Amino acid sequence: MKWNLPNILTLLRLLAAPGLAVMFLYFHRPYADWFALLLFISAAVTDWFDGYLARTWKQETKMGAMMDPIADKAMVVIALMIIVGYSTEHWTPWLVLPATMILFREVFVSGLREYLGDTAGTLKVTKLAKWKTTTQMIAIAVLFSQGIFEHYIGSSSWSVVWSGRLGLWLLWIAAGLTLITGFDYLRKAMPHLKES
Known part of the structure; x- marks a missing residue:
């Protein structure tokens, strides 16, 4: 592996993923929510930043x-x-269904890419898939922040209810984009899946 800044940022983001769960093992709420939110937002920012740097610096x-x-x-x-x-x-x-759709698509597309091997280039990331990822990241950040609001304001507060609804709506939008991009990848993969 070539150790340049974009690759280091990607590796840090990969290592940060299990760190989200660790926050809830070692900290009580709302501190776990705060730390998970900050870690998640930092990782989401590096997602954009590492790609930008890799392209800009070639x-x-x-x-x-x-x-x-x-x-x-x-x-x-x-x-x-x-x-x-x-x-x-x-x-x-209301969280389980969009979360299930997102998880199913991610596993399915990863399996397609693995099966296609060298021909997986046919499944390059599209602009819509990037919007899907962005919507997922924003929805998840809003949903993490809801745990913080609940602690400080109370679960019945108008702002907490609306933050939860906003996060939920964004998650459903992300799930819709997830299904659209998943079907698009399947369509592109179909010619390579035909038996000889």
């Missing part, structure tokens, strides 16, 4: 191209697991 590498989507998926999967696990009873049913 330091794009195969290792970076491979690790970047893995780091994104790890952050999203672990964050959704925590949010669903720690959500209040009121929101859990």
Whole structure:
């Protein structure tokens, strides 16, 4: 692996993913929520920053191209697991379905890419997939912040309810984009999946 700044940022983001869960093991709420939110936002910013630097400085590498989507998926999967696990009873049913759709798509597309091997270039990241990732990151950050608001303001507060709804709506939008991009990748992969 070539150790340049974009690759180091990607690796740090990959290592930060399990750190989200560790926050809830070692800290009580709302401190766990605060630390997880700050770690998640920092990682989301490096997602944009490492790609920008790699393109600008012409330091794009195969290792970076491979690790970047893995780091994104790890952050999203672990964050959704925590949010669903720690959500209040009121929101859990509405969180489970979009979280399931997102997790299913991520596993499915990763499996497609692995199966296609060298021909996986046909499944290059699209602009819509980048919007999907951005929407997921924003939704997850808003949902993490809800735990903080609940502690300081109370779960029945108008601002807490609206922050939860905003996060939920964004998560459903992300789930919709997730399904659209998943079907697009499947469509592109179909010619390579036909039996000879």
